[in-house]
Amino acid sequence: MPIYLDNAATSYPKPDAVADSVYHFMKHIGANAGRGAYARARDADDRVYQVRKLLCRLFNHTDPEHVIFASNVTEAINLAIRGIVKPGGHVITSSIEHNAVWRCLKMLERDYDIRISTVPCDSSGMTDVGMIEALVQPNTQLFVFTHASNVLGTIQPIRQIGRIARQHDILFLVDSAQTAGAYPIDIEEDYIDILAFTGHKSLLGPMGTGGLVVNYEGMIRPQKAGGTGRDSISPYQPDYLPDGLEAGTLNVGGIIGLGAAVSFILDETVEEIRKKERFLTHYALKQLQDLDQVIIYGPGDPDKMVGVISFNLLDTPAVEVAYILDEVYEIMVRAGLHCAPTAHRLIGTELVGTVRMSFGYFNEKEDIDIIMSALAQIISKL
The missing domain is CATH 3.90.1150.10 (Aspartate Aminotransferase, domain 1)
Structure with a gap:
């Protein structure tokens, strides 16, 4: 075998409920979320909202409107980094980042003259938290760290890193691709301002799902614009969440499958x-x-x-x-x-x-x- x-x-494999819920949506509902006033559209919209609430429960967040859906954690990370870091800014990151973070930062370095500082780590991949303070600059706009290395498995001390970021009033973005669903994450206790997650790894959901949990009041600059279902008269992308960061049709079936997966995780703990x-x-x-x-x-x-x-x-x-x-x-x-x-x-x-x-x-x-x-x-x- x-x-x-x-x-x-x-x-x-995935929990059986994941495929069952996707099939049920595709077979019996099939409507676009947030794009109609008829019963099935309202049903689809409510089901998506319930998944936002489930993710809030999982990560100890209070506002479902601040759960943003994307196609995967790579899109979510790019959305956050490109929507926060401005030309000439400075970013602090780890020495063991996935290309979802590293390539995004390097392209901004090349194209927008940002500066990148990498925090040293030991041979096992553990970040030296004591080195971070010395890297902070007046124009530091973001800390971005993986929660766990996808090569070495090393879990990073994000709570200590987040505390330093909070003390300096710098936004802290965490890539939870290898931990969400398999390791406890508490957005409040870990001082996380933006959590990037993917649905298809330890969250046990379908491919094509992921997103951000935004835990601060500022607005991430949208990186795409288009239909949101609400406020359609405006020629500009909405300046509120989740609409401002969710242009176009969502992967509603996948999101509902992700909800079934998160329910499974919450039940199992x-x-x-x-x-x-x-x-x-x-x-x-x-x-x-x-x-x-x-x-x-x-x-x-x-x-x-x-x-x-x-x-x-x-x-x-x-x-x-x-x-x-x-x-x-x-x-x-x-x-x-x-x-x-x-x-x-x-x-x-x-x-x-x-x-x-x-x-x-x-x-x-x-x-x-x-x-x-x-x-x-x-x-x-x-």
């Missing part, structure tokens, strides 16, 4: 999901450490990680290991740079990449036993 260990890319994924990470690390010719990257401590482990076999390209695991053993892992070259530069794998296995709530201990047996066989043959 095939084994899926690429949950850091997208989670699989994030704490129980975290507990299981921590167990799987601990077990996999222990088994992997017992194999010869294996290099493991990251903290090596499940308390400091999400369910992501990167490793290499000595003298064997990561892509070859992943190919053999798939073709011979039907085990699906990721190989390469994982769209995060800055993290690979830190661990010296920028040219070769790593093999990455990542766990989800529906993986079991037996899945790890099987991949470890497969790796042992690969090592013995090589």
Whole structure:
């Protein structure tokens, strides 16, 4: 039976209720949200609003109108960064960002003369919070940090980082792609001003869903304009949320599927999901450490990680290991740079990449036993 260990890319399988809810919407409702006064349109609009409320419950936020939907976390991050940072501004970020953040910042650096400061981290990928204060400048407009590395699994000290940002009255944007749904996030306690999330990873929802939770009163400059269903007479994009940042038709079916996924998470509780994924990470690390010719990257401590482990076999390209695991053993892992070259530069794998296995709530201990047996066989043959 095939084994899926690429949950850091997208989670699989999903709760049954996710597909069921998408199907029900497409089959029995199908109307555009916020675009009509008839019953089905009102039903669709209400269902989307209920998902905003569910996300507020999950992240401890109070205003559903400040939950903004986008097609994924990359679009959400670009929307936030480009809508906040102005030409000549300064941004502080980590040394292990995904390209969703890093490429956006580098393009603004090239095109709009912004300045970027990266905070040093140790070899495990942990940010040195003590170095942040010295990087703050009079024109610093934004802190943007990943919550957990998609390469090393390292969970960043966002509460301490957020406190520093708040003390300097600087907006704090958190990329929760690897943590939302699998690790507790409290927007208030963590001093988060903007949380970027994606639906298709640990939130267990459909692809094509994601967005922002905005926890401050300022307005992010819209990066696209168009129909919003309300205030159509104005020639300009509305200056209130969520309309101002949601031009065009939403992925209503996907959002409703995301709502079913978030309901599942709230019922199971994030704490129980975290507990299981921590167990799987601990077990996999222990088994992997017992194999010869294996290099493991990251903290090596499940308390400091999400369910992501990167490793290499000595003298064997990561892509070859992943190919053999798939073709011979039907085990699906990721190989390469994982769209995060800055993290690979830190661990010296920028040219070769790593093999990455990542766990989800529906993986079991037996899945790890099987991949470890497969790796042992690969090592013995090589």
